Amino acid sequence: MSLITTPNLNDADGTFADLLAAHRDLSLEESHALNARIVLVLANHIGDRDALKEAFALARLDASQG
């Protein structure tokens, strides 16, 4: 499976709002830990090491900007 980088959410604004809501009332340190757990949960859901490696490279920006 190759990484999907085109819009793939049925409600992008709603998902963004949900993400901020998940962080509500957390300290920065707690948010940082929450983000790590979210990444692990989503990585398991995706279940494809190659796609995840592409995602990590894209998110690093340095490797992906052409």
Next chain:
Amino acid sequence: MAYDYTPFEYIPPPGLKAAEPRHPVVIVGAGPIGLAMALELANHGQRSVVLDDNNVVSVGSRAICWSKRSLEIFDRLGIADPAVAKGVTWHVGRTFYRDKEVFNFDLLPESGHKMPAFINLQQYYVEEFMVAACQENDLIDLRFKNRVVHTHSMPGGVIVDVETPDGEYALECDYLLACDGARSPIRAMLGLDFAGETFEERFLIADIEMTAEFPSERRFWFEPVFHNGQSALLHKQPDNIYRIDLQLGWDADPEKERRPEAVIPRIEKVVGHSDFRLDWVSVYTFQCRRLDGFVHDRVIFVGDSAHVVSPFGARGGNGGLQDVDNLGWKLAAALSGAAGPALLESYDRERTFGADENIQNSSRATRFMTPAEGIERLFRDQTLELAAAAPFARSMVNSGRLSTPCVYPSKGPDDPRLPPISRPGAVAPDAPQGNGWLLDELGRDIRVMALNCRYPGAFEPEMNDEIRARYLSDVRQAVYVIRPDQVIAARFIDPAPGAVDAALRGVLEGAI
């Protein structure tokens, strides 16, 4: 060219000399919502008196972006032609983050609609066109410099005390429509709570006249280097007037910031030169609030008096016009006796739903533009960082979403094999019809529309690709029941005996 704010004539009202007969409808406020309300009621054959404490159109551009649905409503009110002719449109939007353009988009209009996706047009032009239409209409009695100072409820109606340059008089009416804006004096007179969220942020809004060539684009800057890292927005309007919105921060002093010596240097940095004239400046804070209910016995709130949103996403004026669209035919039916009180209660149910959707959209855009320090800002900034590299992140960048009419939750009979775009609760999508358009054909009464089949008394549109795609999909035939506000009430592929009649009754009972 600066707009000519010629005052409208004040004419001493008859009520100063002798008590006036009771009026069916008194509308408070001659802004776009009050004027549209009067025109819409007149379309349904109902008289109204419109009272305004002022005698000029609104000063400054204010509501500038009119959505496709608003233009379709304008068309029914008879002002779409001058509005579209005068308005300007843009297709290209550019989004900048710090010193770089991160992406741009081209809004290609969908074909097969009479009206464009939106136009930019200053509110004062919309009011000017509406005032002219009202003054030509015998059913509308428009009174400037008539200020409501008291309201008293009475059985089955309302009495208002009105102040004029020549003294006070009283008016009796069956229904009082409060279209008197965000600071609604009527709302205050009724002591109603206006609950919601105030954003701790200030924006400067400026209209400038600039004759230099400047592309007809929308530009939005997140953290531009020329403005101390705060958001900026530039929009084109008619008459070489450009609208600029600049985030100032909560600590800014509004009195100081609105002075020309403070404003002009900021604008020079946005447009890159000083060859412009400052036309209008205002400083505002955001609020997203609404009344619990919009119908209070015989007083009905419409537009900003009922709900206010932050300006990004153009949901103030457009949202108010959808209130007008929803209320007009219902109030006309209540006045003529064709419907009972349940129909007016459905205005409250449907438009509080619409207001909540508008508030949600505006709040999200505002939050994206002005994130709280900490995790909100982190996610916002990193979405912008990703936007240049990944298309999905561009769809998450939120500098305001184009206003589209809400789809009301509907209990109307439906058949899921028909296309989702025209499901019950949605506004009927337009389509070409010969040399005209479907929405014009539907008119302003309840309609039954039969596609590729016969139904007694039904309107049978001409079949073409757009009609098929928007109303049939792969299905051979269908019967639609469409409300006077062009909202789909019910649809069937092959209606059972009595089903269409039941739907028609349901429309007048406010059930669907």
